[in-house]
Amino acid sequence: MTDAAVHAVNPGPDRPVRLSGRQISKSFGPAQVLFDVSIDLHAGEVHALLGENGAGKSTLVKILSGYHQPTGGELVLDNASVSFADSEAGEKHGVILIHQELNLAEQLTVEENIFLGREIKRGWFLDKAAMRAETARLMDQLQCDIDPRTRIRDLPVSDRQMVEIAKALSKKADILILDEPTAVLTGREVDILFDQIRRLREQGVAILYISHKLDEIKTLADRVTVLRDGRHIVTQPVADLEKDDMARLMVGRDIRQMFPERAVPDHADVVLSVRGLSVTGAVRDASFDLRRGEVLGFAGIVGAGRTALMEAIIGLRDRESGEIARNGAPVSIRSLQDAKKCGIAYLTKDRKGSGLLLNMDMRPNLTLLALEKFGRILIDRKAEEAALEKAIEAFDIRAADPKTKVGDFSGGNQQKLLLAKVMETDPDIVIIDEPTRGIDIGTKSQIYHFIGDLTNRGKSVILLSSEMPEMLGLSDRIAVMAAGHITGILEGNDRNEHEIMRHATGISGKQGVSVHE
Ligand SMILES: Nc1ncnc2c1ncn2[C@@H]1O[C@H](COP(=O)(O)OP(=O)(O)OP(=O)(O)O)[C@@H](O)[C@H]1O
Ligand SMILES: [Mg+2]
Numbered sequence: 001m002t003d004a005a006v007h008a009v010n011p012g013p014d015r016p017v018r019l020s021g022r023q024i025s026k027s028f029g030p031a032q033v034l035f036d037v038s039i040d041l042h043a044g045e046v047h048a049l050l051g052e053n054g055a056g057k058s059t060l061v062k063i064l065s066g067y068h069q070p071t072g073g074e075l076v077l078d079n080a081s082v083s084f085a086d087s088e089a090g091e092k093h094g095v096i097l098i099h100q101e102l103n104l105a106e107q108l109t110v111e112e113n114i115f116l117g118r119e120i121k122r123g124w125f126l127d128k129a130a131m132r133a134e135t136a137r138l139m140d141q142l143q144c145d146i147d148p149r150t151r152i153r154d155l156p157v158s159d160r161q162m163v164e165i166a167k168a169l170s171k172k173a174d175i176l177i178l179d180e181p182t183a184v185l186t187g188r189e190v191d192i193l194f195d196q197i198r199r200l201r202e203q204g205v206a207i208l209y210i211s212h213k214l215d216e217i218k219t220l221a222d223r224v225t226v227l228r229d230g231r232h233i234v235t236q237p238v239a240d241l242e243k244d245d246m247a248r249l250m251v252g253r254d255i256r257q258m259f260p261e262r263a264v265p266d267h268a269d270v271v272l273s274v275r276g277l278s279v280t281g282a283v284r285d286a287s288f289d290l291r292r293g294e295v296l297g298f299a300g301i302v303g304a305g306r307t308a309l310m311e312a313i314i315g316l317r318d319r320e321s322g323e324i325a326r327n328g329a330p331v332s333i334r335s336l337q338d339a340k341k342c343g344i345a346y347l348t349k350d351r352k353g354s355g356l357l358l359n360m361d362m363r364p365n366l367t368l369l370a371l372e373k374f375g376r377i378l379i380d381r382k383a384e385e386a387a388l389e390k391a392i393e394a395f396d397i398r399a400a401d402p403k404t405k406v407g408d409f410s411g412g413n414q415q416k417l418l419l420a421k422v423m424e425t426d427p428d429i430v431i432i433d434e435p436t437r438g439i440d441i442g443t444k445s446q447i448y449h450f451i452g453d454l455t456n457r458g459k460s461v462i463l464l465s466s467e468m469p470e471m472l473g474l475s476d477r478i479a480v481m482a483a484g485h486i487t488g489i490l491e492g493n494d495r496n497e498h499e500i501m502r503h504a505t506g507i508s509g510k511q512g513v514s515v516h517e
Pocket of ligand 1: 028033051052053054055056057058059060100398399400404408409410411412413438440
C-alpha cells in the first residue's frame with residue numbers, strides 16, 4: 001500500500017474517530033446475522049457500507065444507533081465504551097439513523113412528524129408557529145415545495161423520504177447514518193441530498209451511507225466497508241476501488257452478463273392497446289400498444305403521469321375517457337380484480353403500501369393474491385409450500401429462517417418477495433414500477449434475466465424505472481411522458497438517453513396539465 005492510501009484509511013488526528021463498532025455480533029433467536037464486524041466512523045468522512053441484500057447492513061447500523069442491542073462486541077464513542085439502551089439514547093449522543101423503511105406517522109402532518117416527541121413549547125403550550133417556521137426553513141433548505149401542514153399519507157414516497165431527511169437534519173447529528181436514502185428519490189432530489197451530505201461532512205459530521213448504487217458511492221464516499229453474509233470483508237478508500245471491484249467484493253464472484261438476450265417481439269401481435277386515455281389532472285389523451293413478448297419502458301420525470309396512467313389502466317384510478325383492449329377486444333377494467341381477470345398484474349413502487357403482511361411469514365404473503373389457485377375454501381397447504389419453495393429458489397429470497405416475519409426481512413428480500421407474489425397470479429402482462437429498488441447488483445441481474453425469461457415465454461412487460469441503464473438495457477421501445485402526455489415512443493437507435501431527456505423535458509407543442517401523482 002502507498003503512503004497516500006495509508007493516510008486515507010487512517011485519516012489522522014485531525015479527523016478523529018467518533019464512533020466505532022468493535023467485533024459486533026448479532027443473533028435473532030438461533031440465526032446469527034453479524035459475525036465480529038468492526039467499523040470506524042471518522043469525523044468529516046463519508047463512509048459507505050456495501051453488501052448484498054441480507055448481508056447485515058441495516059442490522060449493523062441499527063446496532064450503531066441503539067435500535068438493536070448487539071449480542072457480542074462493543075460500541076466506542078469518542079474513545080469511551082458506550083451502550084445505547086435504545087434509539088433515544090443514541091440520538092442523545094448525536095447518533096441519528098435514517099431508516100431504510102420510512103418511519104413516519106402517516107396520519108400526522110409533516111411538521112408534527114418532524115417534531116414528534118420533541119415538540120417546541122412556550123411555557124405549557126406547544127409553539128406551533130415556531131415548529132411551522134422551522135419546518136418551512138428545513139423544507140426550503142432541501143428545496144422542497146412541501147407545505148408543513150400536509151399529512152404524510154397524502155405525500156408521494158419521494159417527498160416522504162425528504163421529510164425523513166429534514167427530520168434528521170433538524171436533530172443536529174454528530175454521526176448521521178443513512179440507510180439507502182436514495183432508493184426512492186428522483187435525480188434532482190439526490191443532488192440536493194448530496195449537497196447536504198457534503199455540507200455536513202465539511203462541518204465535521206461523521207456520515208455512514210448505505211446504497212446499492214455504486215455510482216453514488218464513487219462520487220460521494222471517502223471510504224467503503226463491504227459486508228458479506230454478516231462478515232466484514234474489507235475497508236478501503238473509494239479511490240482504490242472501481243465499481244467492478246466493489247461488486248465482486250460484495251458478491252464474492254464475477255457477475256454474469258447484466259442484461260438478458262431476448263427475442264425480438266412480433267410487431268403485429270398486440271396484447272394491450274390503450275386509446276385516448278385521460279385522467280383528470282394527471283394524464284391527457286394517452287395512446288399506446290403493447291406487443292406480445294415485449295418490454296415497453298415508460299420514462300419521464302416524476303410527476304409526468306406515468307404512475308397515474310398505469311393506475312388508470314388497472315382500475316385503481318378513475319378514467320375521464322379512453323378505451324382499453326386486450327388482444328383486440330375491448331375490456332372494462334374498474335378494479336384490480338378486473339385487471340387480474342384480464343391477466344394484468346401490477347407491482348407498485350411503494351413497498352410499504354403494497355400489501356405485504358408484515359406481521360406474517362412468507363407463505364401467506366406469497367399466496368395471498370392467488371388464493372384460488374390453492375383451493376377456494378380449504379387451502380392446499382402442500383401446494384402452497386411447493387409454490388413457496390419454488391419462489392424462494394426462483395427469486396433467491398434469503399431469510400435467516402423461513403418463519404421470519406416479513407417485516408423483519410431485509411429490504412431487498414421484501415422486494416423480491418413482492419415480485420414473487422405478483423408472479424404467483426401467472427399474469428400475461430406485468431406492469432412493474434421500479435422493480436429493482438433497493439436490490440443489490442447481483443440480484444438485479446437475476447431480476448433482469450427473470451424479466452427476459454418472461455418475455456421469451458410470450459408474456460409482456462411494462463417497465464417504469466428511474467434507472468437509465470435498466471430502462472435502456474431491458475426495453476424494446478421506450479414511451480416517454482411529460483406533463484401528462486406521451487411525448488414520444490422511441491425505437492431502434494432513438495432509444496438513447498439524449499432522446500429520452502429531450503422528450504421528457506419538452507412537451508412538443510402540446511398543452512400540458514398540472515399533475516398530481
Ligand atoms: N428483527 C429481526 N428478526 C429476525 N431476523 C432479522 C431481523 N432483522 C433482520 N433480520 C435478518 O438479518 C439478516 C440481515 O438483514 P439486514 O436487514 O441487516 O440486511 P441488509 O444488508 O440491510 O439487506 P438489504 O440490502 O436487503 O436491505 C436477514 O437475513 C434478515 O432477515
Ligand atoms: Mg437493509
